[in-house]
Amino acid sequence: MQKKATALEGLYIVEDFITETEEQELIRAIDSRIWCGNGVACVEKSFCNFQVIHRNITDIGPLPTFTEFIIKRFKQQKIIDFEDEPNMCIINEYEAGQGIMPHTDAATIFGPIILSLSLLSSCLMKFTHSSNPETQFLIVLPPRSLLIMTKSSRYDYKHSISKDIIEWFDRGENGEKQEIIRSRRVSLTFRTVRNPEVDVVINS
């Protein structure tokens, strides 16, 4: 398990952060719960241990137990320091044809590290510089990989996932393109809410 730097400052990826068995167990645990729509508005289904109502963020409980091994691994693998320990997990589901609009996770609410674990389908995540939109990076998120968003990638860029069912990316070898056929993807995004119970806007 190796943390690899991407071309974008502060953005890292760890492939095979979890095993296939762990992925299946997570999906089983997630699917046995009731989904709600209180998370970021542009995905249809989400689960979150914080509730956002009228721009108010409220702690509605601890992280689900099925995420405990993931947090433990973040520490073991030195992905995070103790003071960065995530206290929030949002689980988003994307069926083929669904994506997420460009946004920056609000800097006033969330801490400096955003961690996103991908399950099931691969997809591309696009990073677009907020003040120079022509500066873009496309990052492949394979299933079971962990994306680590810090520094410039976390604060200066918007990230988004397209609704495209077929996506293409450059393999960087002889201009060769590789295809991704999107199917159901579930992601677990871990963040640190700095100051729960405050009036906030979740994404800017």
Ligand SMILES: O=C(O)CCC(=O)C(=O)O
């Ligand atoms: O699905 C993902 O990997 C990212 C989700 C996301 O950007 C968010 O919930 O703010």
Ligand SMILES: [Fe+2]
């Ligand atoms: Fe986000």
